[in-house]
Amino acid sequence: EVHLVESGGGLVQSGGSLRLSCAASGFSFSDYSMSWVRQAPGKGLEWVSYISSGGGTIYYADSVKGRFTISRDNAKKSVKLQMNSLRDEDTAVYYCVREGGMDGWGQGTTVTVSS
Amino acid sequence: QAVLTQPSSLSASPGASASVTCTLRSGINVATYKIYWYQQKPGSPPQYLLRYKSDSDKHQGSGVPSRFSGSKDASANAGVLLISGVQSADEADYYCMIWHSNAVAFGGGTKVTVL
Numbered sequence: 525e526v527h528l529v530e531s532g533g534g535l536v537q538s539g540g541s542l543r544l545s546c547a548a549s550g551f552s553f554s555d556y557s558m559s560w561v562r563q564a565p566g567k568g569l570e571w572v573s574y575i576s577s578g579g580g581t582i583y584y585a586d587s588v589k590g591r592f593t594i595s596r597d598n599a600k601k602s603v604k605l606q607m608n609s610l611r612d613e614d615t616a617v618y619y620c621v622r623e624g625g626m627d628g629w630g631q632g633t634t635v636t637v638s639s
Numbered sequence: 640q641a642v643l644t645q646p647s648s649l650s651a652s653p654g655a656s657a658s659v660t661c662t663l664r665s666g667i668n669v670a671t672y673k674i675y676w677y678q679q680k681p682g683s684p685p686q687y688l689l690r691y692k693s694d695s696d697k698h699q700g701s702g703v704p705s706r707f708s709g710s711k712d713a714s715a716n717a718g719v720l721l722i723s724g725v726q727s728a729d730e731a732d733y734y735c736m737i738w739h740s741n742a743v744a745f746g747g748g749t750k751v752t753v754l
Contacts, residue, residue, distance in 0.1 A: 559743070561685075561743075568732075568734065568745060568746075568747050568748040569677075569679075569685065569734050569736075569745040569748070570745065571736075571742065571743035571744070571745060574743070583741050583742060585742060585743075586742075619684055619685075624738060625673075625675055625687070625690055625698075626675065626677070626685075626687055626736065627687040627700060627701075628687070629684040629685055629686065629687075630684065631684055632684055
């Protein structure tokens, strides 16, 4: 069973940084691409970033390009999202998601950016 | 104009069928895309339902009832999620998704109410 656990969320001031982590288990992590998807309070889903199984292909949403960095460690079965220059509009629940088809989701971690 | 457009809400009676449409922006041909569907209930992360490109290229999520199925309406340039025999447990938000130009696009979500 796919099990994804996010951590690292919290309250941060505008302009600050946070690093989100996602620990994976229940599947062969190194065989799967991973993504981060966020959901602002009361809003819909917004894709943030994607990393291929080997880490060689990375994509970002325009809204976070140049501020966020995705990375992964296949030996540790983890994926991270470094978020810099945070803005109020980055406030959201951030989900770690398996595969390009997004067939497995974590419970999410909440990021609140206050000005 | 958004890449994917969904109706904000729809209602269905128990036992009836409900169709959630996902219209692709003009210039993006639905025939060439795999359309993914997700269900989200309040307070929970989204869950993968299914993927549909054609009758010969489709995938049902693990444990997802066959009452949920996908199709396309080429004349409307839209993907369709059909829920047959609607149950009260199907009351949720439904999102469509495609990969387009090395990025993920989500529809705005459709709130399905079972009356």
